[in-house]
Amino acid sequence: xxxxxxxxxxxxKSVSYAKWxxxxxxxxxxxxxxxxxxxQFLTIYNSFFESYRIGLEQVGPxxxxxxxxxxxxxxxxxxxxxxxxxTFNTMWLWILGAVPQFVIxxxxxxxxxxxxxxxxxxGFFKTVIYMPNLIMAAAFSMLFFTLFSRVGPIQxxxxxxxxxxxSFDFFSKRVTVRGMIALMNFLMWFGNTTIVLMAxxxxxxxxxxxxxxxxxxxxxxxxxxxxxxxxMPIFVYCLITxxxxxxxxxxxxxxxxxxxxxxxxxxxxLVMYLNGYLTNKNYGMAGAISVFIFxxxxxxxxxxxxxxxxxxxxxxxxxxxxxxxxx
Amino acid sequence: xxxxxxxxxxxxxxxxVLRIIVYAILIFLTALCLFFFYLMVINAxxxxxxxxxxxxxxxxxNFLKNLVNAWNDSSINIxxxxxxxxxxxxxxxxxxxxFSALTAYAIHAYDFKGKRAVFTFIIAVMMIPAQVSALGFVxxxxxxxxxxxxxxxxxxxxxxxxxxxxMKQYMESVLPLDVIDAARVxxxxxxxxxxxxxLPMLKPAIAVQMIFSFxxxxxxxxxxxxxxxxxxxxxxxIMIAQLRSADxxxxxxxxxxxxxxxxxxxxxxxxxxxxxxxxxGVTAGSVKG
Numbered sequence: 081x082x083x084x085x086x087x088x089x090x091x092x093k094s095v096s097y098a099k100w101x102x103x104x105x106x107x108x109x110x111x112x113x114x115x116x117x118x119x120q121f122l123t124i125y126n127s128f129f130e131s132y133r134i135g136l137e138q139v140g141p142x143x144x145x146x147x148x149x150x151x152x153x154x155x156x157x158x159x160x161x162x163x164x165x166x167t168f169n170t171m172w173l174w175i176l177g178a179v180p181q182f183v184i185x186x187x188x189x190x191x192x193x194x195x196x197x198x199x200x201x202x203g204f205f206k207t208v209i210y211m212p213n214l215i216m217a218a219a220f221s222m223l224f225f226t227l228f229s230r231v232g233p234i235q236x237x238x239x240x241x242x243x244x245x246x247s248f249d250f251f252s253k254r255v256t257v258r259g260m261i262a263l264m265n266f267l268m269w270f271g272n273t274t275i276v277l278m279a280x281x282x283x284x285x286x287x288x289x290x291x292x293x294x295x296x297x298x299x300x301x302x303x304x305x306x307x308x309x310x311x312m313p314i315f316v317y318c319l320i321t322x323x324x325x326x327x328x329x330x331x332x333x334x335x336x337x338x339x340x341x342x343x344x345x346x347x348x349x350l351v352m353y354l355n356g357y358l359t360n361k362n363y364g365m366a367g368a369i370s371v372f373i374f375x376x377x378x379x380x381x382x383x384x385x386x387x388x389x390x391x392x393x394x395x396x397x398x399x400x401x402x403x404x405x406x407x
Numbered sequence: 408x409x410x411x412x413x414x415x416x417x418x419x420x421x422x423x424v425l426r427i428i429v430y431a432i433l434i435f436l437t438a439l440c441l442f443f444f445y446l447m448v449i450n451a452x453x454x455x456x457x458x459x460x461x462x463x464x465x466x467x468x469n470f471l472k473n474l475v476n477a478w479n480d481s482s483i484n485i486x487x488x489x490x491x492x493x494x495x496x497x498x499x500x501x502x503x504x505x506f507s508a509l510t511a512y513a514i515h516a517y518d519f520k521g522k523r524a525v526f527t528f529i530i531a532v533m534m535i536p537a538q539v540s541a542l543g544f545v546x547x548x549x550x551x552x553x554x555x556x557x558x559x560x561x562x563x564x565x566x567x568x569x570x571x572x573x574m575k576q577y578m579e580s581v582l583p584l585d586v587i588d589a590a591r592v593x594x595x596x597x598x599x600x601x602x603x604x605x606l607p608m609l610k611p612a613i614a615v616q617m618i619f620s621f622x623x624x625x626x627x628x629x630x631x632x633x634x635x636x637x638x639x640x641x642x643x644x645i646m647i648a649q650l651r652s653a654d655x656x657x658x659x660x661x662x663x664x665x666x667x668x669x670x671x672x673x674x675x676x677x678x679x680x681x682x683x684x685x686x687x688g689v690t691a692g693s694v695k696g
Contacts, residue, residue: 100597101517105525108510112566115544115559116532122543184436191429196422199429207682208437210689214678216626218644219670222651223447226663233446236461267440272689279690321534328536331628331644335651351538351629358542358633366542374539381534388572389530 120374127367133360140364148368163353163372169341170349173333174326176258177265182319184266185273190303192274193281209271217268217331224260225336254346257337261347264332269325273318280314281307313387320383327377330355451664458660469661477665482653483646484638485669492642493673495557495631496624499564500617504574506565507616508609511574512601516587533568537630545633555637560630570616577612615688618681622674643670 127148131141155161188209192202199205212220228234228250238244250256284307292302308315330351333341339356341348350373357366450458452470478486514526537544548559582605590600606613628644635641641649647670650663678685 097517097597098519101513101519101522104509104513104517104601107506108529108566108571111506111563112532115563116537116540116566119543119547120535120540122546123540126542126546187432188436191433197426197429199426199433203683205433205437206686208440210682210686211675211678212440214622214626214674214685215671216628216644216647216674218626218628218647219667220443222647222663223443223667225651226450226660226667227443227446231459231660233450233458233462240461267443270436271440275686275689324534324536328538330538334628335648338652354538354541355629355633358545363542363546370539370542374535377534377536377539381531384534385531388533389527392526 123367123370124374125367126363127371129364129367131364132362144364148364149371152365152368152372163350163369165345166348166350166353169345169347170327170329170351173258173261173265173329173347173349174323176262177269178319178322178326180262181266181270181273181322182315185270185277186315188270188274189277189281190307192278196299206271206275210275211271212267213269213272215268217264218335220264220268221332221335224264228260251337251342254343257342257347261333261336264336265326265329269322273322276318277311277314280311283314284310317384317387320380324377324380324384327351327373327380447664447668451661451668453664454661455659473659473661473665476659477662477669480662480666483650483666484641485643485646485666487639488641488643488646489669489673491557491640492625492644495560495642496621498557498561499624500621502561503564503567503570503620504613504616505606507567507570508574508606508613509601510571511578512605514575515578515582516584516605529568529571533572541630541633544630548634554634555640556634557640559634560624560627564620564624567620570620573616574609574612577609581608611684615684618677618685619688621677625674646670 126141128143128145129141130139130144130147132139152163153161191197191199192206226232230249230251235244235248235250238248239246250260288306288310289302292306297305328351329349333347333349334352334355337347339352341352350369354366354369354373357363357369445464449464449466451473452466452468453463454467454469454472457467457469477483510529514522544559545554548554548556553559586604586608587600590604595604626644627642628648631642632645632648635645647666650658650666
């Protein structure tokens with residue numbers, strides 16, 4: 081069909097605009113390929129090479145196959161497989177913060193959405209509990225360090241109350257350092273989770289709650305039989321994104337322990353381990369750890385992908401074909 | 408009748424007790440959230456000597472003195488750091504919202520071969536953190552002599568899958584395709600339609616995403632710390648971490664609290680004014696759809 085004829089038919093819509101779709105995605109993909117995709121492959125590539133520094137001398141890069149992975153998963157002189165130790169540290173730190181985070185967030189979401197309780201001042205409460213989510217993690221962590229340090233005010237207060245004696249040090253015990261990190265993570269994230277779960281509960285058809293109540297269900301039964309099952313998809317989504325965030329845990333323990341993971345590397349996380357090799361320029365080992373973290377997040381991302389792409393499985397939502405469109 | 412009344416009263420008492428417990432929990436959590444920041448502000452108003460005396464809930468008179476000292480500190484150039492962070496965060500916020508909207512618009516408004524694959528790809532890579540490609544990224548930037556430059560901290564924000572997804576969802580609810588057709592009939596070019604008709608319709612979404620990307624860029628520590636080592640190029644989080652690794656005993660603690668306060672101040676001020684729309688923006692993207 082010649083262009084002239086198209087115009088004669090008055091079918092403006094039959095002009096193909098497809099090329100504009102391509103043009104508009106160019107910036108995204110050029111930048112993504114250059115700054116993320118290529119570096120990603122380069123990272124994986126590095127993991128097969130021996131490349132590090134001793135003093136000023138550069139060793140490698142020499143191809144070593146899977147040697148870096150073998151080193152990564154073999155025990156050190158004390159019989160400890162470091163990468164697993166740091167994985168467990170990361171898991172522990174995450175769990176200690178995430179359990180209260182999700183329990184409290186679920187409770188608050190139910191309080192806030194309860195018609196019977198009719199909580200006043202919701203705007204204020206939500207504003208305050210969400211606030212720590214926006215705080216710079218490095219600064220928050222530095223604040224905790226100064227407040228809980230041996231010369232800090234918390235130590236002084238607890239000594240005054242006689243709860244601890246002068247020899248006590250928050251940074252010398254595994255339980256207190258992990259506790260501080262968990263507390264910070266909890267404070268930074270429970271408000272966010274509350275808001276998301278609230279929106280989830282409000283998205284549930286209200287008539288379901290009403291009919292359950294009319295049928296004589298008490299609030300506990302309503303929670304377990306109606307709210308929770310219907311909230312499950314969002315709850316699981318929240319949990320998995322939180323896990324993905326947990327694996328990346330870095331700023332808080334790094335700044336709090338000055339990168340050392342005190343005491344005795346008990347609070348050293350996976351990304352702190354990676355950061356150590358990156359700053360020492362041991363690129364072979366850094367590559368192997370990156371791939372390890374990549375695989376874990378990749379598996380978890382699968383769940384997120386499933387949830388987010390589900391509404392788009394139906395092709396009509398993505399391809400809004402209109403009459404006369406030329407593809 | 409009598410029994411029913413007492414049932415009602417009992418129910419009312421139960422509800423009141425429940426309310427009291429709920430408010431107590433809420434007040435406790437609110438206090439916990441504010442407590443550490445309150446201490447920060449109080450301690451930023453105390454001199455080093457006053458701080459050595461321990462815990463207090465009342466402010467002292469040295470706030471301005473600490474502010475001047477921190478601002479003029481010779482080893483930690485906080486005004487410079489704040490300026491650097493501001494430049495990076497503002498540029499990132501503008502680029503990320505504009506190009507995410509453009510990319511989302513391409514998927515929303517046009518039908519082209521491979522569109523589905525493009526969309527699937529962006530959602531699939533959405534959750535992959537920057538840390539796992541950081542090694543290759545740092546290596547490349549080293550080769551290109553882009554360390555101690557803001558280009559690698561600003562330009563990558565053009566490709567932000569999360570912002571893209573938010574924009575795509577927003578367009579579905581506010582941008583009917585008829586509007587675009589009408590613009591075409593009026594003879595508006597495709598690019599012009601996007602800039603003059605589509606973008607203004609996306610204002611609320613753009614505002615929310617600009618704030619979120621400003622905040623995450625302002626707070627970003629991992630990658631900038633690997634790329635910036637010149638003192639005058641450093642951003643605020645790097646300076647804060649530097650504070651932690653410095654010899655602690657030499658520091659005026661009042662100044663340290665002031666540094667922390669300054670580091671979070673711009674975000675706090677933004678939050679105080681825009682908390683409502685920020686909180687609204689939290690849920691979008693994860694619940695809808």
